[in-house]
């Protein structure tokens with residue numbers, strides 16, 4: 001008997017391969033064309049069109065708003081405890097704990113005023129303070145929120161939850177049989193236009209950085225409550241689950257693109273036996289009762305940046321991610337020299353006090369021990385137990401090229417910080433031949449930090465960061481060098497987003513560490529891509545710098561008036577909906 005090949009299956013897999021290669025090509029081209037160069041910037045409108053400035057606050061008119069009770073300030077949980085496995089009992093899921101979760105992750109933290117201009121800041125930072133990221137939660141029935149499970153959009157200005165959809169109790173019970181008690185789902189989406197309004201084509205990158213920062217604030221907020229948070233493989237139908245495909249709810253309003261879905265559960269509950277939700281969850285939410293229509297964010301016609309739509313589509317079919325092997329990663333004891341269960345700061349003051357420095361003082365220095373502690377916080381530990389790295393299943397794909405300016409007892413110069421020791425050799429191969437690759441003598445054994453070249457690199461760091469002085473006037477600055485081509489060939493084009501998320505997570509940890517050390521940090525999305533590669537001798541496209549960061553002594557802008565995030569009258573206000 002002759003067995004004929006199943007040509008339909010073959011052509012399907014060939015098609016999938018071809019389409020993924022096509023998608024990767026779109027990503028490579030997008031990345032290349034959105035580089036900034038000394039002689040030219042990525043395409044943007046080149047000016048701020050104030051007539052189309054997008055509203056930073058999305059609302060769904062007609063969706064019932066549950067105002068969350070503002071948590072009383074003054075929580076004493078120490079900052080270091082956020083990162084420690086030996087935490088207090090998990091907090092029970094309630095309107096109060098959901099409120100604290102969003103307060104620490106996506107809420108407003110202050111209003112700023114200068115003359116007639118007033119703007120808000122949030123727990124999560126954002127490129128240009130434009131805040132393209134929207135937050136969602138799929139919550140069970142909870143006293144004070146609703147008597148049935150529902151999908152909620154988080155409204156930061158109100159510190160409230162807009163009920164977009166509600167589920168029949170029997171449907172919810174059937175869907176969540178495998179969920180531990182007190183668990184829920186959280187999701188993020190992006191409104192590209194908010195960033196594209198100012199940054200044009202490069203905006204897709206910034207949206208992804210912002211998602212990474214927000215993933216960090218969510219993971220840290222969960223830690224403050226004794227919860228763990230893990231990224232799930234996003235279902236193809238995540239847009240359906242979030243209602244983002246409901247054309248009639250976005251009449252004339254800017255669309256949101258779904259980004260990620262994460263599972264939140266008490267720290268002491270057993271790990272969930274799934275990496276993705278059954279399709280039925282999204283379809284049942286989609287079929288439930290929906291409320292509200294999205295507001296229009298720009299009063300006049302927006303510009304359509306087609307390459308953003310293209311790269312967004314090319315990165316919207318994620319490959320399921322394996323939980324990678326972290327057994328060779330260092331133990332906490334090999335990473336930290338300082339007693340890690342010490343420090344004056346509380347988690348709350350660091351999380352709510354986090355701010356970007358707009359200018360650095362060009363004089364503050366830090367001790368080597370503080371510097372090493374900051375780097376240690378950027379490392380996953382053995383078997384991936386450290387916060388926030390336990391939220392993502394992949395091994396580090398981002399390594400740091402550092403410009404060290406003012407760290408006591410650490411020579412100024414260029415350094416490499418290798419976050420996965422298996423990448424040490426590939427990085428050595430790809431960087432300049434004459435680099436030293438010397439370990440600083442006092443560096444903890446678990447930190448793969450290498451001096452490449454002794455150099456005063458203050459002017460160089462500022463120059464490659466689009467001439468921004470903050471990169472040279474701080475304590476150190478850095479480029480985040482991604483294992484780019486390999487990662488995309490392993491996990492497909494959609495992993496382009498994940499690389500930026502990892503970069504955003506690194507940035508978020510640096511923001512908090514700087515705040516806890518009494519200094520400040522700033523994300524730097526504007527840098528000259530290939531000029532940075534040139535500094536480190538990287539000529540291959542396989543490795544690409546995806547984000548910059550600076551840490552140092554801030555100079556406050558004393559002209560600004562700071563106002564509280566929420567009016568006094570909001571305090572202790574709880575609206576019961578049943």
Ligand SMILES: Cc1cc2nc3c(=O)[nH]c(=O)nc-3n(C[C@H](O)[C@H](O)[C@H](O)COP(=O)(O)O)c2cc1C
Nearest residue numbers: 121122125126127128129209355356523524525526
């Ligand atoms: C992805 C990203 C890129 C950024 N790029 C720059 C930059 O190039 N230069 C700069 O001065 N600030 C930059 N920032 C800082 C933002 O301007 C800052 O986060 C925003 O104004 C909100 O202020 P806050 O961080 O104090 O909340 C960036 C922030 C992010 C998250």
